[in-house]
Amino acid sequence: MTGQQVVDVVVPAALRFLLPGRDRSAGMRRLRFDPDATVGHVVQAAGVPLTEVGGLRLDGVPTDPRARTSPGSRIEVTEAARPESPPGGGFVLDVGLGALARRMRLLGLDVAWRNDADDPDLVARAVAEDRVLLTQDRRLLMRRALPRGALVRGSRPDDQLADVLDRFSLDLAPLTRCTACGGVLDPVPKEEVAHLLEAATRRTYDEFVRCRACRRVYWHGAHARRIRTLIEHARMFSPPAGAGEPNRS
Ligand SMILES: [Zn+2]
Helix, strand or coil, rough: CCCHEEEEEEHHHHHHHCHHHHHHHCCEEEEEECCCCCCCHHHHHHCCCHHHEEEEECCEEEEECEECCCCEEEEEEEEECCCCCCCCCCCEECHHHHHHHHHHHHHEEEEEEECCCCCCHHHHHHHHCCCCEECCCHHHCCCCCCCCEECCCCCHHHHHHHHHHHEECCCCCCECCCCCCCCCCEEEEEHHHHHCHHHHHHHHHHHHHHCCCCCEEHHHHHHHHHHHHHHHHHHHCCCCCCCCCCCCC
């Protein structure tokens, strides 16, 4: 490719893991100029979903994803600012993020998750319920119909949770959501659920909550230490700059 028939995409250190391995140390990907491609198309062709992008400059001038490039253009990308506010409807999580979904629900976040949702289902739910889609599949984030999405960093669920808590400003309300289905938990008198409890639980605990949707019963003692550990881990965590998607090397 000669100099005038290319477009360069320059990405900051935090997003270099999205580039092909050979381009990561330079933090730049060179693509063939395409007169029909917008800035947004070119950035995503370089491997970076627009959900991960904060600002864009085209040949030194702030621009937006719909702008057109020229032969020899240079596009500079900045990382999406943290923390961002989530939409009113909460989150919808990709199929592979079930362990993250349970942790987020434990902290009281509104999380939709099913183990059998396909890509169109996930996008449709994000649109219909004003949710932000969390996934580790960057192609899914590049779907045009998706209003809000985020690429979850980290391969271990605790690291993924820490990344989500770092990325979004969230009000945590532990033990207000069912970890199994995401339903709202209401206080329930002990005598109503006593027959469902093991003897040791019945002796030890007096305060119980029950899921409005699936009727599971919870008590505080069982989860208190787990919640403390999750939040402490999240506070110590900073998102990995290079260790991103487990499904890409
Ligand atoms: Zn439930």
